[in-house]
Amino acid sequence: MKLxxxxxxxxxxxxxxxxxxxVAKEGFKVxxxxxxxxxxxxxxxxxxxxxxxxxxxxxxxxxxxxxREIYGAAIYxxxxxxxxxxxxxxxxxxxERKIFDKMLAYxxxxxxxxxxxxxxxxxxxxxxxxIKGIKARHEGNxxxxxxxVIVAADGxxxxxxxxxxxxxxxxxxxxxxxxxxEMIIENIPDPDLIHLYFGNEIAPRxxxxxxxxxxxxxxxxxxxxxxNPRTAKYYLDKWIKENNIKGVKILEVNVGGVPVxxxxxxxxxxxxxxxxxxxRQVNPIxxxxxAEAMEAGTIASRYITKALEDExxxxxxxxxxxxxxxxxxRLMRVLKIRKISEKLSDDELDxxxxxxxxxxxxxxxxxxxxxxxxxxxxxPKVLLKPKLLKLLTExx
Ligand SMILES: Cc1cc2nc3c(=O)[nH]c(=O)nc-3n(C[C@H](O)[C@H](O)[C@H](O)COP(=O)(O)OP(=O)(O)OC[C@H]3O[C@@H](n4cnc5c(N)ncnc54)[C@H](O)[C@@H]3O)c2cc1C
Numbered sequence: 001m002k003l004x005x006x007x008x009x010x011x012x013x014x015x016x017x018x019x020x021x022x023v024a025k026e027g028f029k030v031x032x033x034x035x036x037x038x039x040x041x042x043x044x045x046x047x048x049x050x051x052x053x054x055x056x057x058x059x060x061x062x063x064x065x066x067x068r069e070i071y072g073a074a075i076y077x078x079x080x081x082x083x084x085x086x087x088x089x090x091x092x093x094x095x096e097r098k099i100f101d102k103m104l105a106y107x108x109x110x111x112x113x114x115x116x117x118x119x120x121x122x123x124x125x126x127x128x129x130x131i132k133g134i135k136a137r138h139e140g141n142x143x144x145x146x147x148x149v150i151v152a153a154d155g156x157x158x159x160x161x162x163x164x165x166x167x168x169x170x171x172x173x174x175x176x177x178x179x180x181x182e183m184i185i186e187n188i189p190d191p192d193l194i195h196l197y198f199g200n201e202i203a204p205r206x207x208x209x210x211x212x213x214x215x216x217x218x219x220x221x222x223x224x225x226x227x228n229p230r231t232a233k234y235y236l237d238k239w240i241k242e243n244n245i246k247g248v249k250i251l252e253v254n255v256g257g258v259p260v261x262x263x264x265x266x267x268x269x270x271x272x273x274x275x276x277x278x279x280r281q282v283n284p285i286x287x288x289x290x291a292e293a294m295e296a297g298t299i300a301s302r303y304i305t306k307a308l309e310d311e312x313x314x315x316x317x318x319x320x321x322x323x324x325x326x327x328x329x330r331l332m333r334v335l336k337i338r339k340i341s342e343k344l345s346d347d348e349l350d351x352x353x354x355x356x357x358x359x360x361x362x363x364x365x366x367x368x369x370x371x372x373x374x375x376x377x378x379x380p381k382v383l384l385k386p387k388l389l390k391l392l393t394e395x396x
Pocket of ligand 1: 154
């Protein structure tokens with residue numbers, strides 16, 4: 001079967017539906033496909049997002065996917081020193097992503113986009129040397145979806161960008177391995193906060209997270225450097241055992257890769273546009289990618305709409321330029337700081353957590369790393385190695 005659209009989007013996670021909704025809203029013919037039989041399921045996510053994302057990206061604050069409201073965070077050093085910030089207003093939420101992703105697709109459909117679940121992109125249609133669309137498989141049938149613009153929103157395992165000739169190779173060092181249980185946990189220290197545990201023995205280069213979904217149910221996960229000889233599961237099980245976590249009953253297991261660096265240079269090739277995890281647009285310090293996928297999807301939508309309105313696909317390239325000049329530049333600074341902070345010893349992490357204030361924790365959570373590291377450098381309690389101090393001073 002042959003279909004014809006202005007835009008075909010591969011992937012209905014976070015980035016895909018944002019683009020689908022925004023471009024369909026402008027009156028263009030949009031189709032979004034996903035290989036999942038049920039959009040949103042299975043999920044691979046801790047499901048934490050800051051409250052600001054809803055307003056910024058025009059997403060309804062719908063109780064159907066707000067699992068729990070969160071008022072702040074507690075950060076724990078290797079020896080157990082704690083840094084806490086708790087507000088009297090909601091700072092973030094733990095989503096139910098299986099519903100959230102489906103609802104994002106629903107909003108895109110309400111804006112006019114067509115959606116096809118259980119439809120897998122298997123290649124590109126090329127004619128006379130030009131990319132003309134996507135070949136897909138749906139319920140055992142072959143589909144040819146012709147479109148002026150093709151959006152690769154197909155996540156960490158993206159193949160669409162590679163098919164288009166974009167170098168999307170991700171070295172293992174730029175990837176974090178994540179392992180997470182959604183589980184019953186009786187002793188959540190404070191279920192109104194997210195809890196983050198740092199330490200070189202706890203999670204090399206990463207952290208253990210406890211994101212409460214209930215008083216006694218949470219996403220408990222770990223992210224570690226992808227080239228670590230041990231598995232993320234090893235570190236998570238060790239943490240659960242060593243911390244005497246009570247009443248563990250595992251409801252769900254999530255395993256996944258998180259791109260933490262190596263952002264794609266080339267976000268557009270001919271008429272193919274790459275967004276979200278497919279473009280490695282993830283915060284390299286905390287590994288959160290939902291807000292970044294929304295941001296990239298929002299920028300890409302503007303250029304896709306303009307290119308279609310002006311019938312000039314060259315305009316798509318503006319997305320690469322705009323993303324790199326703002327978000328890319330910001331994330332490159334974050335990456336630089338991450339590369340330095342991963343060299344901190346457990347003693348230095350202990351000293352840092354002891355030295356920082358609740359306000360610093362707030363800056364840390366909101367991504368203002370510069371402020372935090374400035375405070376650290378100035379603090380006489382934190383004696384960093386001279387080389388580390390020099391690198392940090394240069395980075396900020
Ligand atoms: C364990 C774990 C915990 C995480 N926790 C958080 C967190 O708490 N907060 C946060 O902000 N981020 C978190 N992230 C990262 C976040 O999940 C991603 O950054 C985010 O989902 C990226 O959105 P996306 O739309 O780019 O890709 P995805 O959400 O991965 O969506 C891609 C979609 O493309 C579809 N697809 C792929 N290939 C094809 C194909 N060939 N044909 C059709 N469909 C296809 C997939 O089925 C999928 O639905 C976590 C990641 C992991 C692995």
